[in-house]
Amino acid sequence: MPALHLHHAHSWEVSPRDAIAIQKRLAPLVREEPLDFDALDTVGGLDVSVRGDQVRAAIVVLRLADLVVIDQAIWEGPVAFPYVPGLLSFREIPAVIPALEQLRALPDGLMLDAQGYAHPRRFGLACHLGVLLDRPALGVAKTILVGRHGALAEPKGSTADLVHHGEVVGQALRTREGVKPVFVSIGHRVTLADAVALTLRLALRYKLPEPTRLAHRLSYKGAL
DNA sequence: GCGACAG
DNA sequence: ATCTTGTCGC
Numbered sequence: 682m683p684a685l686h687l688h689h690a691h692s693w694e695v696s697p698r699d700a701i702a703i704q705k706r707l708a709p710l711v712r713e714e715p716l717d718f719d720a721l722d723t724v725g726g727l728d729v730s731v732r733g734d735q736v737r738a739a740i741v742v743l744r745l746a747d748l749v750v751i752d753q754a755i756w757e758g759p760v761a762f763p764y765v766p767g768l769l770s771f772r773e774i775p776a777v778i779p780a781l782e783q784l785r786a787l788p789d790g791l792m793l794d795a796q797g798y799a800h801p802r803r804f805g806l807a808c809h810l811g812v813l814l815d816r817p818a819l820g821v822a823k824t825i826l827v828g829r830h831g832a833l834a835e836p837k838g839s840t841a842d843l844v845h846h847g848e849v850v851g852q853a854l855r856t857r858e859g860v861k862p863v864f865v866s867i868g869h870r871v872t873l874a875d876a877v878a879l880t881l882r883l884a885l886r887y888k889l890p891e892p893t894r895l896a897h898r899l900s901y902k903g904a905l
Numbered sequence: 906g907c908g909a910c911a912g
Numbered sequence: 913a914t915c916t917t918g919t920c921g922c
Contacts, residue, residue, distance in 0.1 A: 729913085730913070732914085795912065801910095864911090
């Protein structure tokens with residue numbers, strides 16, 4: 682695939698303070714809009730694992746029609762930014778970009794194993810990558826970064842608003858009965874309702890939806 | 906100042 | 913995230 686062209690590109694060699702300034706500058710660019718499911722042929726799951734001083738980004742692209750894996754990629758390199766709650770994108774995106782460039786084509790939608798809008802500055806990893814690629818993106822996190830939610834019913838598909846500072850920033854979604862929920866939030870160019878619908882549709886028999894689940898296996902184990 | 910804190 | 917075996921339950 683040709684070199685990736687990023688919108689609003691910026692340096693990744695920044696201090697935590699500069700990183701926060703960049704997030705505040707780009708956060709207003711996030712757009713919440715309906716997802717055109719008819720134009721969504723492929724969805725890419727992305728995940729990053731860390732081993733010592735090495736990071737490994739993995740991407741698995743699924744065809745929505747039959748959920749068949751049609752492409753995948755891995756990129757490994759040195760850790761360049763520490764894990765700082767709220768600044769995860771500066772640790773993972775530098776590894777995700779080169780992995781994306783190995784794909785035959787960019788997937789129509791991106792599903793991240795992280796938060797999107799449910800972030801202290803409303804600009805989590807899913808928002809950041811979505812804005813840079815100007816593509817639909819959503820975050821499906823395993824645990825909460827910010828916000829709280831009320832009781833969640835037991836059946837698969839049950840939801841509860843994730844609220845932070847009085848604002849609904851995401852939704853707790855039960856993707857499997859009897860299992861802790863995942864936390865869905867918009868990344869870019871998608872509505873929260875559509876993000877939840879897509880996540881539920883891609884959650885087959887595990888807590889995590891297929892794109893993210895497979896990407897996690899690929900980055901952690903090195904193979905599917 | 907204290908506690909929380911995606912991966 | 914990562915370190916790690918067995919074990920409870922559908």
